[in-house]
Amino acid sequence: MVELKQVGKLLSELDYSEIDARDEQIRSTIANRTGAGNDFLGWTNYVSNLAEEEVTRLVNCANRLRKNYDCLVVVGIGGSYLGARAAIEALNGLFPSDPFKIYFLGNTLSSNYTYQILEQLRGKRFAINVISKSGTTTEPAIAFRLLKQMLEEEFGHEYLKDAIVATTDRAKGALKQEADHEGYEQFVIPDDIGGRYSVITPVGLLPIACSGVNIKAFLEGVKQAEIDYSPKKSYKENLAYKYGATRYLLYKNKHLPVEMFVSYELQYAMINEWLKQLFAESEGKDKKGLLPDSVTFTTDLHSVGQFIQDGSPILFETIINTKLPQYDITIHTDKENLDGLNYLADKKLSYVNQKAFEGTLKAHTEDGNTFANIITIEKMDAANLGNLFYFFMQATAYSAYLLDINPFNQPGVEIYKKNMFFLLGKPGSKK
Amino acid sequence: MVELKQVGKLLSELDYSEIDARDEQIRSTIANRTGAGNDFLGWTNYVSNLAEEEVTRLVNCANRLRKNYDCLVVVGIGGSYLGARAAIEALNGLFPSDPFKIYFLGNTLSSNYTYQILEQLRGKRFAINVISKSGTTTEPAIAFRLLKQMLEEEFGHEYLKDAIVATTDRAKGALKQEADHEGYEQFVIPDDIGGRYSVITPVGLLPIACSGVNIKAFLEGVKQAEIDYSPKKSYKENLAYKYGATRYLLYKNKHLPVEMFVSYELQYAMINEWLKQLFAESEGKDKKGLLPDSVTFTTDLHSVGQFIQDGSPILFETIINTKLPQYDITIHTDKENLDGLNYLADKKLSYVNQKAFEGTLKAHTEDGNTFANIITIEKMDAANLGNLFYFFMQATAYSAYLLDINPFNQPGVEIYKKNMFFLLGKPGSKK
Secondary structure, three states: OOEEEEEOHHHHHOOOHHHHHHHHHHHHHHHOOOOOOHHHOHHHHOHHHOOHHHHHHHHHHHHHHHHHOOEEEEEOOHHHOHHHHHHHHHHHOOOOOOOOEEEEEOOOOOHHHHHHHHHHHOOOOEEEEEEOOOOOOHHHHHHHHHHHHHHHHHHOOHHHHHHEEEEEOOOOOHHHHHHHHHOOEEEEOOOOOOHHHOOOOHHHHHHHHHOOOOHHHHHHHHHHHHHHOOOOOOOOOOHHHHHHHHHHHHHHOOOOOEEEEEEOOHHHHHHHHHHHHHHHHHHOOOOOOOEEEEEEOOHHHHOOHHHHHHOOOOEEEEEEEEEEOOOOOEOOOOOOOOOOOHHHOOOEHHHHHHHHHHHHHHHHHHHOOOOEEEEEEEEOOHHHHHHHHHHHHHHHHHHHHHOOOOOOOOOOHHHHHHHHHHHHOOOOOOO | OOEEEEEOHHHHHOOOHHHHHHHHHHHHHHHOOOOOOHHHOHHHOOHHHOOHHHHHHHHHHHHHHHHHOOEEEEEOOHHHOHHHHHHHHHHHOOOOOOOOEEEEEOOOOOHHHHHHHHHHHOOOOEEEEEEOOOOOOHHHHHHHHHHHHHHHHHHOHHHHHHHEEEEEOOOOOHHHHHHHHHOOEEEEOOOOOOHHHHHHOHHHHHHHHHOOOOHHHHHHHHHHHHHHOOOOOOOOOOHHHHHHHHHHHHHHOOOOOEEEEEEOOHHHHHHHHHHHHHHHHHHOOOOOOOEEEEEEOOHHHHOOHHHHHHOOOOEEEEEEEEEEOOOOOEOOOOOOOOOOOHHHOOOEHHHHHHHHHHHHHHHHHHHOOOOEEEEEEEEOOHHHHHHHHHHHHHHHHHHHHHOOOOOOOOOOHHHHHHHHHHHHOOOOOOO
């Protein structure tokens, strides 16, 4: 359901012979789970193996929360936060009319942000979806404590049982233990899927369903993607791998260290944040990897646009483009026409945005020297977004293996934690 | 009011002899307005020359709008948008309790975003602050048309006169002409200050005042900054120039192409966006310049953090750090302690965030190889933020002149517009 087009003067210079030589081996590494991090390839066929009853339980849980509570607080960080928020904002927009609001907490240690969210929630009958494999990650664990305390004070301990849903390990950990003891409804974070690949599991599915999105359609999109971007298909007929191969070549042979993710919708900004985690944690190791960055046009054409057009030649673009908008507006005639906009009268705003995309693409790739991967979906809906998420996950695995990097660990994330725990005097922590 | 600390293994390797040789000349270029783009140095002493009556008129206008209307829509893009939003979010937070809400429109061509904002506004008695030098920039001009149409349909044409405030050119342009004709209250965008340096003019001041911020304190912070970071002071005693010189050397001699702006507050994200415009448009020319990027920690330690710790060595960090939070929360004891957090009992959340900062800094600069500029203010308040904005403006001018680049034009921004106008069939546009 994804189209891929590649433009730019560099296109003719890209030499895919290394890919031709390695494609079969890389695909076999993914398909047969023989490479580094192979314990974490569960996402490749998770959705097609997902039991129908589990989907029904997710939908029923979401409906129950939407019906019985004022709003939902999703507690999680990293992969337990970004995918769900990316989907919810991309599909529902930044100012949805749905009265059931979704808040995110446990994604920061900021006392300012936490205080203000808690003040917003005070007096509300809210539900919590706490998402953590261990239950001891500092940010979500603190937020979960604060939220439970507030609810207990306002509504008593018995309120918690039905208001809290835990998405956690199937067998072990602090959150699992608490959920069992308190009787919270539970969903499982699979053992063989890491956080940044977990948006297609209950980690993403429950919050997305709570926002009113049809997760069955989302899962259909992922199922289709399992076929579209299957490791059985060579990069020549597999768009995820074609894209993954190209970004590898741009990095390795053209020495472009930055991949700039571009969209023309402010509500896709969190998709870009999800992509940043996916690529930065999967590839940013051993002093290697593309730095994932992002802009939203036309907003940022009046900002980073100048640099992309004419600054240091260190980046290429990967654009997420949608053909049809979710909402549209017609520009009307103004009899004074002081602003000179009457040439746009009776045009749709989405048409103007699309022409801005086309004009910018030409400016960057023809008038300038940028290379662009254009990833197009027909419309931002649940099925296409599911497809798109999986497309990028397969592309990441392929790219990282080309770089000889384990796409599924994140050793660098532990170092700041170790230092922080020591400074905080956590029992057992070491310098 | 800004402190600057620099850490990292590269520190001892930085050779400032080029700066020693050029410092006096660069400072004279700024002070005496003799360099490229010297027509746009008005911001250097704008605030100390700002008439008291003009400040009073801004404050009175803001009070009138807050008193008479439900909310305010700020219409602008680029420099007519980013500074105000950065200040409003940094100072008031992302979930302010103030019932007078501020919306931003005219910063995108997205029909989805525009539609949803218009739906939010429907039925509300809102005011508009339209900010545009010409009045014909596509994004704000379209938004302004749509908003006026909605207000006219709901409340009649006579509603507009008091509800609209125009921040525009002192003498010419479509918006100036309309404002004169319709009798809108007006504020002036000075001729000698470009958009990305205009947050200290009515462009930023009016929306900031409308959000309830004390702009007199903000202006006092800028005035102090005119002294603190005066071009009379050599980079050895001028922190803005010390920082500007360092980032130039990291780019030029250490071949680091990316500057990563870091904060530990989600509500500073728009300060980072303001910085991106300031630096990308000022420096990103002639195939030169640092790419400005940004992260918010600890959130993004579970994302781009892995890359910064251990990925391609292409960046340095510039951290905006605040010593005191605006709000704080105490972590409480939990008798079960399943999450293992009791070692933090009775600690403030801001303390934990500060230790995360310290632990991360060590992880990146000692355990890793990153260089960091740490820019510290005592607290995020109006005076410190005014000071900080001006600090970065002086640093930008100094850095760009070191690069032999005009800090005050943005030729690359025009190319996409030209292409877009041609595709849209704008009268007089050329391929």
